[in-house]
Amino acid sequence: MEMTERHVMGLIELLYKMADDQLIIGHRNSEWTGLGPILEEDIAFSSMAQDKIGQSLALFELLHELGEQDPDTVAFTRNAEQFHCCQLVEAPIGEFNFSIVRQYLFDQAEALRFEMLMASVYEPLAMVSRKFRGEIKYHVMHGKTWIKQLAEGNEESHQRMQEALNEVWPLALGIFEEGDYEKEISEVNIFAGEAALKSRWMETVVPFLESCGLNIPQSDAVTGGRHGQHSPYLQPLLDEMCEVFRIDPNAEW
Amino acid sequence: MYGSAYIDPNTKFDGYLAPGEDPAQLAEFEARIAAGDKIEPRDWMPALYRKQLIRMIEQHAHSEIIGSLPEGTWITRAPGFRRKLALMAKVQDEVGHAQLLYNAAETLGKSREDMVNDLLTGKSKYSNVFNYPAVTWADSAVIAWLIDAAAIVNQLANSKGSYGPYSRALDRICAEESFHLKYGHDNVVFLATGTPKQRQMVQEALNRWWEPIMHFFGPPDSASQHTEVLMRWKVKMDTNDNMRQTFLNMYVPKIWDLGLSVPDTELRKNEETGKWEYTEPNWETFKQVINGNGPCNAERLAVRRMAEEKGRWVRRAILKENTEYATPLS
Amino acid sequence: MKINSLDPRIERAQLDSESQQGMNTPMDQFQTYEVFEQKKRGTHHIHVGSVHAPNAELAAVFAKEQYSRRGQCVNIWVAPTTSIYATAYEDADIFETTPSKYHRDPESYKVMDRIQAYKQKQNA
Numbered sequence: 001m002e003m004t005e006r007h008v009m010g011l012i013e014l015l016y017k018m019a020d021d022q023l024i025i026g027h028r029n030s031e032w033t034g035l036g037p038i039l040e041e042d043i044a045f046s047s048m049a050q051d052k053i054g055q056s057l058a059l060f061e062l063l064h065e066l067g068e069q070d071p072d073t074v075a076f077t078r079n080a081e082q083f084h085c086c087q088l089v090e091a092p093i094g095e096f097n098f099s100i101v102r103q104y105l106f107d108q109a110e111a112l113r114f115e116m117l118m119a120s121v122y123e124p125l126a127m128v129s130r131k132f133r134g135e136i137k138y139h140v141m142h143g144k145t146w147i148k149q150l151a152e153g154n155e156e157s158h159q160r161m162q163e164a165l166n167e168v169w170p171l172a173l174g175i176f177e178e179g180d181y182e183k184e185i186s187e188v189n190i191f192a193g194e195a196a197l198k199s200r201w202m203e204t205v206v207p208f209l210e211s212c213g214l215n216i217p218q219s220d221a222v223t224g225g226r227h228g229q230h231s232p233y234l235q236p237l238l239d240e241m242c243e244v245f246r247i248d249p250n251a252e253w
Numbered sequence: 254m255y256g257s258a259y260i261d262p263n264t265k266f267d268g269y270l271a272p273g274e275d276p277a278q279l280a281e282f283e284a285r286i287a288a289g290d291k292i293e294p295r296d297w298m299p300a301l302y303r304k305q306l307i308r309m310i311e312q313h314a315h316s317e318i319i320g321s322l323p324e325g326t327w328i329t330r331a332p333g334f335r336r337k338l339a340l341m342a343k344v345q346d347e348v349g350h351a352q353l354l355y356n357a358a359e360t361l362g363k364s365r366e367d368m369v370n371d372l373l374t375g376k377s378k379y380s381n382v383f384n385y386p387a388v389t390w391a392d393s394a395v396i397a398w399l400i401d402a403a404a405i406v407n408q409l410a411n412s413k414g415s416y417g418p419y420s421r422a423l424d425r426i427c428a429e430e431s432f433h434l435k436y437g438h439d440n441v442v443f444l445a446t447g448t449p450k451q452r453q454m455v456q457e458a459l460n461r462w463w464e465p466i467m468h469f470f471g472p473p474d475s476a477s478q479h480t481e482v483l484m485r486w487k488v489k490m491d492t493n494d495n496m497r498q499t500f501l502n503m504y505v506p507k508i509w510d511l512g513l514s515v516p517d518t519e520l521r522k523n524e525e526t527g528k529w530e531y532t533e534p535n536w537e538t539f540k541q542v543i544n545g546n547g548p549c550n551a552e553r554l555a556v557r558r559m560a561e562e563k564g565r566w567v568r569r570a571i572l573k574e575n576t577e578y579a580t581p582l583s
Numbered sequence: 584m585k586i587n588s589l590d591p592r593i594e595r596a597q598l599d600s601e602s603q604q605g606m607n608t609p610m611d612q613f614q615t616y617e618v619f620e621q622k623k624r625g626t627h628h629i630h631v632g633s634v635h636a637p638n639a640e641l642a643a644v645f646a647k648e649q650y651s652r653r654g655q656c657v658n659i660w661v662a663p664t665t666s667i668y669a670t671a672y673e674d675a676d677i678f679e680t681t682p683s684k685y686h687r688d689p690e691s692y693k694v695m696d697r698i699q700a701y702k703q704k705q706n707a
């Protein structure tokens with residue numbers, strides 16, 4: 001099938017939401033630097049945050065090649081309503097239980113998304129997906145190891161993990177909020193679409209979480225992020241992120 | 254970064270052999286060091302050597318973890334991808350340095366728990382320089398360049414010391430520091446060669462950090478028997494003044510080269526002696542800050558207490574009962 | 584006293600200089616695992632340091648980032664420090680080889696002279 005303008009718009013939408021997700025969660029997770037629960041984990045968490053920022057940069061570069069502005073301008077000058085991230089990544093880091101459950105659920109979705117994208121007809125995206133595979137595999141391993149151990153740790157940690165899961169779950173479902181071009185990007189095999197991703201994700205995370213003795217909450221997805229409707233946390237995050245940039249907009253930092 | 258060669262001159266010192274220690278073993282120990290051999294954790298060592306090393310390595314470790322905080326101030330605000338990634342990696346390295354150094358100190362018999370507790374209660378010190386605030390983004394640049402540069406002078410010297418685990422940790426640390434220094438310099442150069450606003454920011458930051466930098470290596474060493482023994486045992490590798498001179502000699506020309514100035518009108522190199530002359534920094538201020546009265550002492554410790562506290566339920570949950578402990582090997 | 588911080592992360596945490604005086608109890612930081620890193624297939628694993636961890640799985644997760652976040656690595660081993668038996672440095676002399684160990688040294692097997700002598704004798 002021939003690529004039309006709508007297909008390209010679908011591709012751009014897909015890249016934006018992925019890049020924005022990675023940027024914002026990377027930014028959030030960087031807040032743990034120096035404050036982690038044990039030195040060794042501090043280091044591991046920081047590496048993953050760096051990987052996320054690096055991945056978002058690579059995706060913004062793909063967008064730049066498609067005619068969007070350069071990565072720094074796009075990442076550091078837009079307002080909240082111009083962002084396409086899901087609300088999951090916007091929430092403050094909270095306590096370690098919240099951050100680790102978010103990290104796992106998000107990264108498991110990323111792992112599956114990039115796995116699907118390795119077969120994308122859009123070769124630059126397929127290439128980037130292959131490049132990220134190792135990093136994301138570690139992120140998933142990290143998340144699973146922690147969740148299992150804390151869910152099975154002691155009574156307090158089990159309860160905290162269940163609470164965190166209850167809180168994160170509806171936000172995580174928001175990852176799969178459909179965009180405006182689902183049909184277009186799947187019919188030309190750019191990406192099989194959010195619905196396909198969601199079912200693979202459910203098949204992966206539900207048995208794992210249940211094997212850790214956690215109950216899957218029955219709650220509806222928190223959506224809106226993909227269409228520029230965000231939680232109250234995003235704009236202050238962006239203001240903070242852009243503070244130095246805005247001191248002197250003409251400067252090179 | 255950030256070992257400070259500063260050893261409190263008030264440390265009680267009554268002979269360098271503790272009661273019951275064998276002069277023959279001491280002779281063997283000293284001969285090994287004189288021959289350029291390293292001392293390993295399970296070797297015999299004088300109690301004073303062990304005590305001084307624990308104290309020094311532990312302070313160094315605390316300095317790394319506390320040292321992640323001033324720059325951490327800017328981690329959510331770093332401008333642009335390049336700076337953001339580099340700052341994250343740099344601060345992460347400092348946390349990694351703390352990990353390596355706590356391990357090195359642990360080989361001498363003090364547990365990480367005890368070291369962290371001594372930090373939290375203020376019993377054990379860390380480098381004074383981290384009790385100052387990073388007011389603007391430019392402060393983070395000056396820290397990454399010049400504080401790391403000063404730390405490298407100290408760490409390179411210490412890496413040639415006699416204790417194996419400390420030397421090994423420092424070899425790895427120094428390799429990572431070269432990235433910090435490059436990153437810091439690059440950052441300062443962009444500010445110094447940038448817009449008038451950027452230049453102003455970096456000059457002001459430099460003015461703020463100059464005295465803490467001059468304090469960094471500690472006051473001039475008093476000629477004592479204590480210092481002499483620690484240098485013979487290769488615990489202390491150089492005098493505070495020598496290291497300060499090395500630093501000035503390497504970095505003042507680079508600062509001037511950027512058209513930046515240092516807030517000391519007396520600073521100049523005496524071409525005859527080859528030594529730098531400068532206004533002696535206020536050592537009373539230095540003492541005050543060490544004793545808890547610096548601008549950020551309370552915050553730094555409160556943040557560490559918070560981090561330990563927030564992590565406690567996590568650690569408690571995964572600690573298995575009846576865990577056996579052994580001192581790390583090396 | 585409330586801490587006013589320039590760090591937005593700390594400012595959000597609303598710290599008080601008097602609060603949170605909890606101390607770490609023994610074993611709070613777990614036992615240690617020794618870490619061995621293999622840079623590429625075909626080479627030996629080499630000891631690079633240790634990590635604090637409650638079990639081997641987390642030790643491996645930690646070791647990967649603390650010791651291999653830069654540069655090449657294909658495999659990591661972690662082993663509890665308690666499982667490692669080390670010889671004593673006092674006994675370092677057990678490793679000293681004496682000249683009487685010539686039977687281990689390839690240089691001590693010189694047969695050419697003998698072969699030459701034999702050949703000469705045959706030809707004579």
Ligand SMILES: [Fe+2]
Nearest residue numbers: 254255347350
């Ligand atoms: Fe360091």
Ligand SMILES: [Fe+2]
Nearest residue numbers: 254401430433
């Ligand atoms: Fe450093």
